[in-house]
Amino acid sequence: MPPPFALLLAPGAGADRTQSQLVAIDDAIRALGWPVERMDFPYRLAGRRAPDRPPVLLDAVGSAAAGLVERAGIPAGRLVLGGRSMGGRICSMAVSAGVPAAGLVLVSYPLHPPGRLDKQAERTAHFPRLAVPCLFVSGTKDAFGTPAELEAATAAIPGQVTHEWLEGGAHDLDGRDAQVAQTIAGWGDSLVS
Numbered sequence: 001m002p003p004p005f006a007l008l009l010a011p012g013a014g015a016d017r018t019q020s021q022l023v024a025i026d027d028a029i030r031a032l033g034w035p036v037e038r039m040d041f042p043y044r045l046a047g048r049r050a051p052d053r054p055p056v057l058l059d060a061v062g063s064a065a066a067g068l069v070e071r072a073g074i075p076a077g078r079l080v081l082g083g084r085s086m087g088g089r090i091c092s093m094a095v096s097a098g099v100p101a102a103g104l105v106l107v108s109y110p111l112h113p114p115g116r117l118d119k120q121a122e123r124t125a126h127f128p129r130l131a132v133p134c135l136f137v138s139g140t141k142d143a144f145g146t147p148a149e150l151e152a153a154t155a156a157i158p159g160q161v162t163h164e165w166l167e168g169g170a171h172d173l174d175g176r177d178a179q180v181a182q183t184i185a186g187w188g189d190s191l192v193s
Contacts, residue, residue, distance in 0.1 A: 002072070002073045002074050003033055003034050003035055003072060003074060004033070004034065004078065004191075004192045005034050005074070005078050005079065005080055005102055005188065005191060005192070006034055006035040006036065006037075006068055006069070006072040006074055006078065006079050006080070007025075007026075007029050007034055007035075007036045007037075007079075007080045007081075007082070007105070007188070008036075008037055008039060008061075008064055008065055008068050008079060008080070008081045008082075008091070009022045009025060009026065009036065009037070009038045009039065009082060009083045009087070009105075010038075010039050010041070010061060010064075010081075010082070010083035010084075010086075010087025010088065010090060010091055011038070011039075011040070011041070011044075011083060011084055011086075011087045012083070012084040012085035012086050012087055012108070013051050013085065013086040014049075015084070016040050016044045017038035017039060017040045018038075019038075019084060020177050021084055021107060021173065021176075021177045021180055021181070022038045022083065022084065023038070023177075024177035024178060024180065024181035025105075025107075025180065025181045025184050025185075026038055027181065028181035028182060028184065028185040029181075029184065029185055029188055031185065032185060032188055032189060032192075034188065035068065035071070035072040037064065037067075037068045037071075039060065039061070039064040041056075041057055041060050041087075041090075042056055042057075042060055043056075051086065054090070054093070057086075057090045058090060058093060058094050058097065061081065061090055061091055061094040061099065062094055062099050065079055065081060065094070065099050065100075065101075069100075075100075076100035077100045077101070077102055078102050079100065079101055079102060080101065080102050080103045080104070080105060080188065080191070081094065081095060081099070081101050081103075081104055081105070082104050082105030082106050082107070082135075083105070083106075083107065084107045084108055085107070085108045085109070085110045085144070085171070086110060088104070088105070088106035088107055088108075088109055089106070089109060089110055089123060091104060091106075092104050092106060092109075092126065092127075092130060092134075093126050095130060095132060096126035096127075096129035096130055097126075097129075101132050102132060102133075102191065103132050103133040103134065103135070103159075103191060104130065104132060104133070104134045104135070105135050105137070105184050105187070105188075106134060106135065106136050106137070107137045107138075107173070107180055107184075108137070108138055108139065108142060108144065108171050108172070108173060109136055109138060109144075109145065109150065110123065110144040110145070110171075111123060111124065111144055111145030111149055111150055111153060112144060112145060112149075113144065114143035114144060115143075117149075120145075120149070120153065124153045124156065127153065127154065127156040127157045128156050128157070128158065130157045130158065130159050131158050131159045132159045133159050133160045133161075133162070133191065134154070134157055134159055134160070134161050134162070135162045135164065135183075135184065135187045136150060136154065136161065136162070136163050136164070137164045137166070137173075137180055137183050137184065138150060138163070138164075138165060138166070138169070139165070139166045139167075139168065139169020139170050139171065139173050139176075140165050140166065140167050140168060140169060141168055141169060141170050142169065142170060142171045143170070143171055144171050147163070147165055150163070151163060162187060164183045164187075166179060166180070
């Protein structure tokens with residue numbers, strides 16, 4: 001019998017698939033019986049620090065998603081995508097562009113660079129095309145988007161949006177790996193029921 005869902009996780013811009021929060025999420029979701037894969041973007045695999053342009057990042061997510069669906073033996077629409085910061089943002093853009101998904105898990109969504117509210121529109125333009133359940137897990141002290149800013153922006157998402165706020169957490173949510181992982185596992189469990 002195939003698993004109910006599978007999860008693809010993408011790292012933030014300055015990290016790779018071994019990022020501690022991704023590992024914690026991986027462990028918590030595998031405990032639900034879901035296959036999980038943590039991907040790396042091409043620039044990290046090539047040993048570069050600067051992220052690739054969005055089309056390259058989007059292609060990488062699309063390829064990783066298709067591969068996981070095949071390996072897990074699930075319908076394409078039973079895949080949940082997401083990750084930390086830039087990784088989650090690129091996954092959400094991929095879903096808005098047509099990658100089939102059952103939901104999105106977005107940890108520390110980077111609404112805008114710190115102090116650069118002018119960049120927010122380009123990071124949320126795809127929100128009206130997200131018709132899947134979306135979980136946003138963010139710290140209340142995230143310089144990449146305040147709770148009020150993120151809640152206002154996500155009002156444009158037609159899919160069901162859930163916000164989980166970690167009190168006092170900054171963008172890195174340092175020391176909160178277990179809390180982030182359990183929050184996501186609880187949300188994932190609710191998808192099954």
